[in-house]
Amino acid sequence: MKDVKVLGPGCKRCETMVQIVKDAAAQAGVDVTVTKVTDYAEIAGYGIASTPGIVVDGKVVHAGGPPKAEDLVRWITA
């Protein structure tokens, strides 16, 4: 079970990111729990400077803009 966090204050781009992560996980056949982190202090704690950010099992893998689909699959299957 992979633990994925989507970091973002809650604008539209971050909302869609949650769905993109879930879709990628379903496609790759990986079991994931996706949580949204909207608290500014908590987001800042991950050391990113742009949103949406993606954290897989506690490690930041992406920040800012939509990630590539194949990268996303690579991160959640790694």
Place this chain on the structure above:
Amino acid sequence: MSAATQAKMVSAARPAAALGAVAAWAVLYSQLVPFSEWVVSLLPVERQSRLGEALAFFFYDAPKVLLLLTLVVFGMGIVRTWFSAERTRALLAGRREGVGNAMAAALGIVTPFCSCSAVPLFIGFVSAGVPLGVTFSFLIAAPMVNEVALGLLFALVGWRVALSYLAFGLMLAVVAGWVIGRLKLEAWLEPWVLRIHAGAADLPRTRPTLGERLVAGLDAVREIVGRVWYWVIGGIAAGALIHGYVPEDLLASIMGKEAWWSVPAAVIVGIPMYSNAAGIIPVVEALLGKGAALGTVLAFMMSVIALSLPEMIILRKVLSVKLIAVFVAVVGVGILAVGFLFNLLFA
């Protein structure tokens, strides 16, 4: 279609498609006047009437501005693939003030930035060791000096004004950020911001291919032009009405060069207003045609874009009210100076 297949298709058909697109763009751009005259001739209006004037103006300006905007946004979308907020932060962290402010302002133009990530960016910069004043230089330049504002100014008012706006906008961001840095206001941040010492996350570096950069340019067009086109249309419609119906030189007495007080008035009126550069510049252009002074309308425009109530409400989460007041005062004074300077330079 996934981004990967999209990228493959773009790279396969790239040279032909790019050439075709540029040719189509050039043909469209060269036909703007005949197009507008043709559209107006189809309508049941007298060409020489006020309504006819306004309509001809609208059907010339709207496609022209949208075409230029598409090109500029596409170009900037590609340029931005070389930059990221995290990389900009790494370049600015621990940088001396002065040089740091200048770099931050310049990077503010090319770094991808969306207003909803202003707060994470602010905290991310400050907690990773970017000086407060340098961070402000970035945050002032990023929304104010952008390709939408520059592209529209170029399309509607001319390259000299567009270049001057670029130069003075950067100068304003550098000086205002430097002043805020000198004031040493770190203690006026919200206390929880100062407690964050996350440093910078170690992100894997990616290098997009040329095809991916082109796709990013197209995405920028879809996202930005898709978001601002109705502002452009609305702004140009308002501009066309001013163009057709407001008498010549009506504004000369209230917004002209002689009326020095119109510059501060324009700044004060502009602060609570919130509009997109795309909506405000066509109006600016029409006001200029009716005798308003350039510095006055530019001060109005900068004030509307750089100092907005929604932005302050967002920043209130990380800045104390005192610090926001200093920010507004410093930037406001800077805009005033730019307004007066423009009125002197463009006589």
